[in-house]
Amino acid sequence: MSSFDAVIAKFSRYATVTAKVTNAQYQGAAMVTSAQIRAARGLLNWTVRDLAEKAGVHRNTVTRAETDATGPGHATAAIRAALEDAGVQFIAENGGGAGVRLKRKE
Numbered sequence: 001m002s003s004f005d006a007v008i009a010k011f012s013r014y015a016t017v018t019a020k021v022t023n024a025q026y027q028g029a030a031m032v033t034s035a036q037i038r039a040a041r042g043l044l045n046w047t048v049r050d051l052a053e054k055a056g057v058h059r060n061t062v063t064r065a066e067t068d069a070t071g072p073g074h075a076t077a078a079i080r081a082a083l084e085d086a087g088v089q090f091i092a093e094n095g096g097g098a099g100v101r102l103k104r105k106e
Contacts, residue, residue, distance in 0.1 A: 032080050032090055033098055034068045040088040040100045041066075055082035 041051050041062075048066075052059040055078040064070040065079055080090070091099040 031092060032076065034066050036090055036098055036100050037079060038066045040083045043088060043100060043102055044086050051079065051082060055079045
């Protein structure tokens with residue numbers, strides 16, 4: 001693969017992530033904490049690599065999101081969407097503290 005092809009492939013992957021994220025998910029990404037992302041990944045027993053693949057982002061992006069090294073954005077929204085698709089519910093700060101839980105299986 002030429003360097004040009006590699007750049008195009010990388011751009012395509014990030015364009016796909018952006019296209020998957022709706023405006024509502026983008027707004028919701030601002031309300032998720034790094035601790036919630038780490039806890040959600042733990043509930044699912046996923047590695048950083050697993051979450052990165054499911055969210056369509058680089059594994060370093062997941063690490064940055066889990067350590068507060070990045071702010072809300074399309075990548076964080078894609079991470080949240082992937083976790084929610086897997087059954088994670090994010091619980092907002094409501095006096096009792098922010099958290100995560102798995103949806104009940106129906």
